[in-house]
Structures are given as structure tokens and as C-alpha cells.
Amino acid sequence: MFNVERTGSEVRKLKYNDSKCLGCGICTEVCPTTSLRLGPVVPIARGLIEMDLLSVNADSCVLCGLCSVACPFDALSLTIDGTPIKEMDNYPTWEVESEICDDDCVYCGRCSIACPRDAILFERKLPDRESLLRGEINIDDEKCIYCGFCEELCPPGAITISNVPTSSVDLMNNSIEVDTSKCVYCGICKRVCPQDAIIEICSTCMLQDQIEVPEITGTTYIVKDSCVNCSWCAEICPVDAVNVTKPFAGKLEVVETEESVCKGDSCHACQDVCSCNAVDIVDGKAETNLSFCNLCGACISACPQHIRELTRTSMKLTNINSESWNECLNKILDE
Amino acid sequence: MAVKIDSDVCGHIENCPVQGLCIKLCEQGAIIEEDGDVKIVPENCDDCDLCIQNCPNQAISKA
Numbered sequence: 533m534f535n536v537e538r539t540g541s542e543v544r545k546l547k548y549n550d551s552k553c554l555g556c557g558i559c560t561e562v563c564p565t566t567s568l569r570l571g572p573v574v575p576i577a578r579g580l581i582e583m584d585l586l587s588v589n590a591d592s593c594v595l596c597g598l599c600s601v602a603c604p605f606d607a608l609s610l611t612i613d614g615t616p617i618k619e620m621d622n623y624p625t626w627e628v629e630s631e632i633c634d635d636d637c638v639y640c641g642r643c644s645i646a647c648p649r650d651a652i653l654f655e656r657k658l659p660d661r662e663s664l665l666r667g668e669i670n671i672d673d674e675k676c677i678y679c680g681f682c683e684e685l686c687p688p689g690a691i692t693i694s695n696v697p698t699s700s701v702d703l704m705n706n707s708i709e710v711d712t713s714k715c716v717y718c719g720i721c722k723r724v725c726p727q728d729a730i731i732e733i734c735s736t737c738m739l740q741d742q743i744e745v746p747e748i749t750g751t752t753y754i755v756k757d758s759c760v761n762c763s764w765c766a767e768i769c770p771v772d773a774v775n776v777t778k779p780f781a782g783k784l785e786v787v788e789t790e791e792s793v794c795k796g797d798s799c800h801a802c803q804d805v806c807s808c809n810a811v812d813i814v815d816g817k818a819e820t821n822l823s824f825c826n827l828c829g830a831c832i833s834a835c836p837q838h839i840r841e842l843t844r845t846s847m848k849l850t851n852i853n854s855e856s857w858n859e860c861l862n863k864i865l866d867e
Numbered sequence: 868m869a870v871k872i873d874s875d876v877c878g879h880i881e882n883c884p885v886q887g888l889c890i891k892l893c894e895q896g897a898i899i900e901e902d903g904d905v906k907i908v909p910e911n912c913d914d915c916d917l918c919i920q921n922c923p924n925q926a927i928s929k930a
Contacts, residue, residue: 572921580891795915798895836916 536590544595545611548586553607554760554807555585556828559599562860567593574834577804597623598860601849604628604779604828605760624861627848628779630759630766632752636773639750643765643774648809651758652765656750660713661688664743667717667734669710675729678706682721682730690714691721762808762826780827782844782866784820792837794818802831802840842866869897869909869930870918876926879904889918889927 536546555573560566567589575581586607597610597617601624610617617623632643632652644654678695694707717734736743752773754765766774786794796816803811803818810824811831820831832840843866852858872889880887880903887905889898897911898918909930919927 572923574917575885575888575892575921578892580888581885795913798913799915799917801917836920 533584534586534588534590536588536593536595538595542613543611544597546588546593546595546597546600547609547611548584548588549607549609550584550586552605552757553585554605554828555805555830555834556605557833558602558604558829558864559586559608561863562598562602564596564598564860565592565594568599570833573805573830574801577834598857601625601857602861602864604826604847604849606757622851622853624849624852624857626779627850628761628777630754630756630761630763630774630776632754632765633773633775634752636771637750637752638771638773639748639752640770641752642768642770643752646764646768648762648764648807649758649760651755651760653753653755654751656748658748659746661716662713663746665716665734665736666739666743667715667736668732669712669715669717669721670731671708671710672729672731673708675727676706676708677727677729678708679726681724681726683708685720685724687718687720688714688716690716760807760826760828762810762824764809764824767823777848778826779848780844781846782827782842784822784825784827784831784843785841786818786820786839787841788839792839794837794839799836801834801836805830805834868914869907869912870914870916870927871930872905872907873926873928876924877905878924878926884923889922892917892921 533550534548538544555570557570560568560570569587571583571585571587572581573585576583576585595610600608600610600617604626618625639656641654644652678693680693680695683691683693690711692709698705717732717736719732719734722730722732761776761778763776763778766776788794794817796813796818800813803813807830808824808826811818811820827842827844829842832842844864847864849861852861880900887900890900890905895911895913897908899906899908
């Protein structure tokens with residue numbers, strides 16, 4: 533976390549938020565005064581060094597804001613008189629998004645589990661189990677010997693037996709209770725009861741026409757501040773309810789040479805720095821699934837063998853109005 | 868091929884900014900601590916070069 537601030541005819545302030553930084557180094561590529569420096573991303577990712585991924589030379593920074601608009605992950609923000617330049621009409625903006633369509637979402641929650649950034653908040657309301665079932669269950673206290681067979685075997689744990697004497701005066705102070713909100717009328721208790729003390733009838737199938745299946749409701753929400761547009765949510769969604777626009781189009785390849793080859797499990801630097809969980813070590817080699825990769829490029833500089841090659845062919849940074857800024861920002865692309 | 872450490876530049880754990888980062892980074896056991904100093908075990912080295920790339924003193928190079 534750093535701030536660079538200077539007051540002249542206007543107040544300019546550059547804020548760096550390390551929690552949003554992926555260590556990609558795009559900002560260092562576009563900085564015209566080479567004031568930004570990327571730290572040791574692999575040791576930081578492994579928790580061996582506690583420091584920010586990015587540092588700034590505040591003396592040489594001219595507060596131009598190029599890094600702020602170039603960062604697709606909003607880790608850097610330049611404000612002029614309190615207003616972020618990314619909110620100003622004449623400055624470039626990233627047209628990226630990750631959106632969940634409420635009408636299509638079935639609240640399965642798979643996106644929330646898959647998200648490598650824990651950026652998806654998810655909750656749902658399921659109907660009460662008893663509203664989906666019909667049946668009856670009764671236990672004859674006179675016949676029950678509190679053996680506990682039914683309690684132990686009951687699949688949903690609906691039976692509670694108290695069969696330990698709590699008083700020397702009243703040895704048979706026992707009880708058996710069925711929680712009908714849990715009982716599914718499966719009949720296992722009835723079948724296992726040595727005393728024939730349980731009466732259980734399931735009428736769910738017979739009465740199925742009368743049982744209304746309620747709509748499942750919920751909320752699935754992507755926290756923009758944590759999302760890096762990796763597309764895990766969109767890829768894993770079984771009903772295509774998620775739309776992700778990634779910051780870049782292009783490719784990432786591993787080009788091995790005679791001297792430099794991927795060391796896979798020995799190294800796994802690329803896997804450690806990947807914010808998208810897009811890298812796996814398969815058969816001793818790092819494999820990147822581009823479906824989940826946002827082409828940030830953090831793995832490129834992390835690879836000690838320098839065999840990862842990133843080619844960004846286009847980006848969703850729009851509204852670049854100045855020719856000189858266009859020249860600087862196009863350094864992010866490779867064509 | 869393994870790696871070698873330039874003894875003049877190396878922080879020898881005690882003066883290393885991360886107290887032996889290379890030892891912590893190497894999961895192959897090719898760089899170990901012995902008598903308070905850094906020691907290379909060449910037979911364990913997989914030539915991944917992680918240590919070379921990340922040494923804060925740039926003291927490690929190819930043997």
C-alpha cells in the first residue's frame with residue numbers, strides 16, 4: 533500500500549492497493565519514468581517475504597496516471613482533486629465485467645466454490661424437507677424398549693432416544709421422539725424395530741400431485757473488488773448464467789529449448805503466482821488452461837526458465853484519446 | 868549441473884534480507900543450512916533456477 537501525493541494547481545494522488553495487485557507488472561511496462569518496480573513475486577506468493585508486490589519511487593513519479601488506467605485490476609488509482617481519473621470522461625476505461633444473470637441462475641453455488649478469489653457471495657433458501665413429503669410416523673411407547681436400533685440407523689437422524697437412567701428412583705424414565713421435520717418416511721426404523729413398536733406410512737408417491745415444488749430462491753453476487761475476470765464462474769456454471777469479459781485476448785505458450793525446460797513440481801513458480809488458478813502441474817510440466825487465464829502475465833516474469841511466452845493481441849481498454857498515451861498503453865499488447 | 872554461490876556476495880543466512888531465501892525456496896533440498904551457513908547439495912539440484920532468479924543478493928549462478 534503506498535500513496536504518492538503532490539499539490540500544485542490541482543491535487544494529484546496515486547493510491548496503490550496491494551490486495552488488488554496480481555503482480556503482473558503491466559504498470560511497470562507503461563510507466564514513462566520507470567518509477568514502479570515489481571517485487572519478488574514468487575517468494576511473496578509463497579509467503580516467504582511479507583511485502584507489497586509493487587513499490588514506487590515517489591521522487592521520480594510524475595503522477596501522470598498511466599499506470600492507473602493500465603491496471604486492469606484496479607490496484608492503482610490516480611485521483612485529481614479527489615476524483616479518480618477512471619471515472620472521468622476523457623480518460624481510458626476497461627470494458628471488463630463478470631456478471632451473473634439473476635433470471636438464469638439456479639443457485640447451485642458451484643461458481644462460489646470454484647472462484648479462486650473468493651469473490652462470489654452466495655446464499656440460497658431451500659424449502660423445508662417436510663413440505664416435499666407426506667407420511668405418518670408413530671411410536672408406541674408401551675411397546676418400545678429403547679434399544680436404540682432405530683436411532684442409530686435412521687438416515688436423517690430424526691429419532692432421539694433417552695435411555696440412560698437419570699434417577700435411581702425412576703429407572704424407566706426413558707423417552708423416544710421423532711423429529712418430523714427430518715423424517716423422510718423411509719421405513720428403516722419400522723423394519724429394524726424388534727418390538728414392532730413403530731407405525732410408519734409413506735404417502736409421498738401416492739399424493740405427489742398435491743405436493744407443490746416450491747421455487748428455490750437466493751442471491752449470487754460477484755464482489756467486483758476481488759474479481760479478476762478469470763472466467764472460472766462462467767466455465768463452471770451449468771446453466772450459462774454468467775457473462776465474463778476478460779481484459780485481454782491472446783495466447784500463452786510454453787516454449788522449451790535445449791537449455792531451458794519446465795521443471796514442473798520442483799519449481800511451480802507459475803502456479804504459485806497465478807491468481808486465476810489456471811495452472812496445473814501435469815506429468816511434471818506446468819499446463820495452463822487458457823479458459824481460466826486472464827493473460828495478466830504474472831507467471832511470465834515468475835518463471836525462472838523464461839520459457840513462458842505471452843502474446844496479447846487485443847485489450848478491452850477503451851477511450852484512449854491521446855496519441856502519446858495510446859503509444860504508451862499499446863506496450864501492453866504484443867502486436 | 869547445479870548452482871554455485873558467490874561467497875563474497877552471499878548474506879550467509881545471518882545477513883541475508885530473508886535469512887536464507889534460497890533454502891526456503893528450494894523444495895528439492897539442494898540448498899540446505901549447515902553450521903549456520905548455506906550449503907549446496909548438487910545431487911539434489913533439478914536446475915529449476917528459482918534460487919538464481921530470486922536471490923536478493925544475486926549471489927547464485929550456474930555452476
